[in-house]
Amino acid sequence: ADSLRALAAKVGLRFGSALIPSDLDTPAYAQIAAQQFSVVTPGNEMKWQVVEPEQGVYDWSGADNLVAFAQANGQLVRGHTLMWHNQLPNWLTDGVANGSISATELAGLLKNHIYTEVGRYRGKIWQWDVVNEVFANSWDTPTANGLVSTDFWIQNLGEGIVYDAFRWAHEADPHALLVINDYNITGEDGTNAKFDAVHAWAQKALSQGVPVHAIGSQAHLDTQYGFPTSMADDLRAYADLGLKTAITEADVRTFVDGPTTQVPTDRLAPWAQANWWAGMLQAALSSPDCISFTVWGFCDADSWVPGTFSGEGAACLYDVNLNPKPAYTDLQSNLQLAAFGAP
Numbered sequence: 001a002d003s004l005r006a007l008a009a010k011v012g013l014r015f016g017s018a019l020i021p022s023d024l025d026t027p028a029y030a031q032i033a034a035q036q037f038s039v040v041t042p043g044n045e046m047k048w049q050v051v052e053p054e055q056g057v058y059d060w061s062g063a064d065n066l067v068a069f070a071q072a073n074g075q076l077v078r079g080h081t082l083m084w085h086n087q088l089p090n091w092l093t094d095g096v097a098n099g100s101i102s103a104t105e106l107a108g109l110l111k112n113h114i115y116t117e118v119g120r121y122r123g124k125i126w127q128w129d130v131v132n133e134v135f136a137n138s139w140d141t142p143t144a145n146g147l148v149s150t151d152f153w154i155q156n157l158g159e160g161i162v163y164d165a166f167r168w169a170h171e172a173d174p175h176a177l178l179v180i181n182d183y184n185i186t187g188e189d190g191t192n193a194k195f196d197a198v199h200a201w202a203q204k205a206l207s208q209g210v211p212v213h214a215i216g217s218q219a220h221l222d223t224q225y226g227f228p229t230s231m232a233d234d235l236r237a238y239a240d241l242g243l244k245t246a247i248t249e250a251d252v253r254t255f256v257d258g259p260t261t262q263v264p265t266d267r268l269a270p271w272a273q274a275n276w277w278a279g280m281l282q283a284a285l286s287s288p289d290c291i292s293f294t295v296w297g298f299c300d301a302d303s304w305v306p307g308t309f310s311g312e313g314a315a316c317l318y319d320v321n322l323n324p325k326p327a328y329t330d331l332q333s334n335l336q337l338a339a340f341g342a343p
């Protein structure tokens with residue numbers, strides 16, 4: 001049967017995965033990464049903590065590896081991520097905490113970071129996740145525009161820094177598609193409160209000429225909560241603002257019997273998961289402005305889920321031994337149907 005990337009190409013969608021560049025040394029991993037996906041994202045290697053561990057000391061090795069792999073395999077790259085409260089270098093957060101870095105200096109450092117990183121890969125990045133996870137959840141105290149008031153960047157520099165980040169990224173690579181990326185923004189929280197905030201923020205940003213081009217919905221799903229039935233409508237509502245949309249970090253976690261074997265405890269789980277994957281794909285396919293569908297790592301051995309959600313895992317399309325799971329086959333047949341119609 002055809003690969004996910006080949007089938008998705010027939011319907012104008014890029015099918016992608018986050019990759020761990022060091023895993024590309026494993027031939028079986030590299031083979032799947034090259035054959036199945038037409039766009040790749042570094043899971044960690046473009047984050048500030050990794051690229052500038054000491055101030056002024058850069059390590060681009062992982063990011064360079066991934067970009068070279070992508071170019072060798074005819075893949076596009078999603079850059080991830082320029083402004084995020086997490087995985088910041090200690091020199092930066094410590095400097096702010098002890099007062100040796102002022103607010104003005106902090107803004108200058110962010111601008112320099114964005115210019116340096118976006119500039120280094122100018123012309124080689126299809127989409128940049130410029131700003132990551134700034135929108136308030138139900139447990140956060142929101143700002144006037146629905147951002148997290150305690151977010152490192154918002155707290156130190158105010159809401160306007162989000163606009164600045166987009167302007168700087170656009171100056172550094174005028175052709176890159178600039179994305180605002182977040183989770184629970186296509187109905188996963190069951191209330192649509194976060195969707196409303198993102199939608200209103202994007203509308204305002206566009207009215208002020210801020211170069212934001214796409215909404216990235218991470219789409220980390222969990223079978224213990226309901227399927228986000230508003231996903232398709234929400235994607236279309238973002239598109240109605242004149243924006244592209246992308247599924248940027250898809251996975252579907254469930255309860256498992258242990259982090260090593262990752263066997264779901266509920267024997268129906270693989271089938272439920274497959275249905276949810278198919279539901280996400282259908283939401284993407286039903287929104288013509290949805291340009292890419294990226295999974296957050298393709299195999300369970302690499303998934304972030306067990307390290308974050310105790311007792312949960314099995315969230316990916318391939319198992320720990322790199323064998324495709326029912327979710328993979330289901331996505332493949334859904335794409336087949338979308339591309340060629342019923343047999």
Ligand code: G3I
Pocket residue numbers: 043044086087132218249304
């Ligand atoms: O590289 C160090 C290693 O040297 C050290 O020995 C080891 C010990 O803990 O840690 C390693 O760093 C880990 C890093 O991944 C690389 O493997 C960090 O502890 C670990 O926290 C980090 O997790 C990443 C996580 O972001 C951090 O928040 C995940 O791999 C990555 O998949 C995940 O991705 C995020 C997206 O960027 C944004 N959206 C949510 C998504 C899932 O959390």
